[in-house]
Each structure stands twice: as structure tokens, then as C-alpha cells.
Amino acid sequence: MPWSLDLSEPQTLLDGAMTYYAQALSFSCADQLFTSLNGELPWTQESIMIYGRETLSPRLQAWHGDEGISYRYSGKTFTTLPWTPSLVGLCHSINQAFGLKLNSVLANLYRDGQDSMGWHADDEMELGSDPIIVSVSLGAERDFAVRRIGEQRQAGKLALAHGSLLVMEAGMQNRWQHSLPKRQGIKQPRINLTFREIIHSRISLP
Ligand SMILES: O=C(O)CCC(=O)C(=O)O
Numbered sequence: 001m002p003w004s005l006d007l008s009e010p011q012t013l014l015d016g017a018m019t020y021y022a023q024a025l026s027f028s029c030a031d032q033l034f035t036s037l038n039g040e041l042p043w044t045q046e047s048i049m050i051y052g053r054e055t056l057s058p059r060l061q062a063w064h065g066d067e068g069i070s071y072r073y074s075g076k077t078f079t080t081l082p083w084t085p086s087l088v089g090l091c092h093s094i095n096q097a098f099g100l101k102l103n104s105v106l107a108n109l110y111r112d113g114q115d116s117m118g119w120h121a122d123d124e125m126e127l128g129s130d131p132i133i134v135s136v137s138l139g140a141e142r143d144f145a146v147r148r149i150g151e152q153r154q155a156g157k158l159a160l161a162h163g164s165l166l167v168m169e170a171g172m173q174n175r176w177q178h179s180l181p182k183r184q185g186i187k188q189p190r191i192n193l194t195f196r197e198i199i200h201s202r203i204s205l206p
């Protein structure tokens with residue numbers, strides 16, 4: 001199913017490292033997408049290693065994409081699940097609009113303001129040296145925080161609206177880290193989709 005994107009009012013941020021479209025999807029499309037993804041994706045809470053200890057990840061995830069793609073994330077190897085109709089339609093619309101060849105998506109479900117994602121750059125080797133990543137946000141508005149690589153201090157934040165689209169442009173992952181901090185007051189869930197192009201799919205050894 002194709003989704004129509006309104007890319008008429010881009011906002012350029014971080015000297016061109018990010019472009020934000022506050023209302024790329026209409027509210028009704030965004031509502032519909034949230035409801036179908038929330039119900040249909042096989043949301044899983046992965047365990048991750050933090051300082052050598054196994055802990056549950058503070059969010060739920062699902063990986064979908066073209067067949068035969070595998071990807072390492074937080075020290076684990078994932079193989080993508082097949083596309084769902086709504087995800088493949090959105091990926092196709094994004095590829096058409098931006099002239100990209102994104103072939104997979106990491107879906108994150110933040111159940112409420114207690115769920116989060118720590119500081120990182122999406123710099124895994126599978127993405128090549130300078131990837132473009134397209135992020136779609138649905139549901140509760142949450143802050144997306146940024147800081148320069150090598151600095152502790154947060155440089156800024158951007159509230160990602162329901163139906164918004166954020167392009168992390170070339171240059172972003174090499175210079176900036178991002179995170180999704182906890183927000184005590186938020187009781188509603190949020191879904192984020194980061195569409196990526198996996199260039200070097202890892203060969204799994206037995
Ligand atoms: O939830 C977000 O907006 C960010 C997600 C993210 O950074 C990622 O999936 O790598």
C-alpha cells in the first residue's frame with residue numbers, strides 16, 4: 001500500500017546533517033499506520049549487553065526488509081523478517097521521493113516515557129561509510145537529542161511529531177550521536193521506523 005508524503009516544508013538542521021518534515025504523513029494516515037503496526041508487528045524485547053551484563057532492552061523492536069539481509073545491532077545478529085504491506089508501501093514511497101534504495105527497517109516501540117534509546121550513531125559497517133537513514137515517527141511526541149561525537153554535552157533536541165519524517169543525511173553518523181531520552185510524564189506509546197540501506201550484509205558463519 002503506497003503512502004502519500006508531504007515533503008513541501010523541509011527544515012534543515014545541524015548544518016544540513018538532518019532534514020525534518022513535521023507533517024510528512026497526514027494525521028489520519030499516521031493514525032492508521034500506528035494502529036496497524038502496533039497490532040501486526042512481532043514486537044520483541046531483546047536482551048542487550050551493558051557493561052558485560054545481560055539486561056532487557058528498554059523498548060520493543062522488529063526488523064523487516066528484503067529477503068536475506070542480516071545486521072548486527074547492540075552486539076546481536078538479526079535477520080530481517082519479510083516486509084508487511086504497510087511497511088513495504090512506506091519504504092517504496094520514501095525511496096521514490098528521495099531517490100534512495102533503502103531495503104530494511106528497524107521498528108522501535110517505546111511503550112511509554114520510561115522506554116528509551118541510549119546515545120549512539122548508526123555507524124555499523126553494514127550501512128557503508130556514510131549512510132542516509134530515514135526516520136518516521138508515530139504516536140507520542142518524544143525528544144530526539146543530539147550531541148557531537150566526542151562530547152558529553154547535549155547540543156540540542158528536536159521533538160518528533162506524530163506523522164513526522166526526519167532524514168539523517170550523509171555526514172550525520174560520522175559527526176553526531178543521537179538518543180531518545182526517558183520522559184517521566186509521557187504515558188502514551190510511540191513507534192519509530194528507521195529505514196536503512198544495508199549494503200554489506202554480514203555472512204553468517206556456523
Ligand atoms: O526512536 C528514534 O527516534 C530513534 C531511533 C534510532 O535512533 C535508531 O533506531 O537507531
Ligand SMILES: [Fe+2]
Binds near residue numbers: 120122178
Ligand atoms: Fe539511531
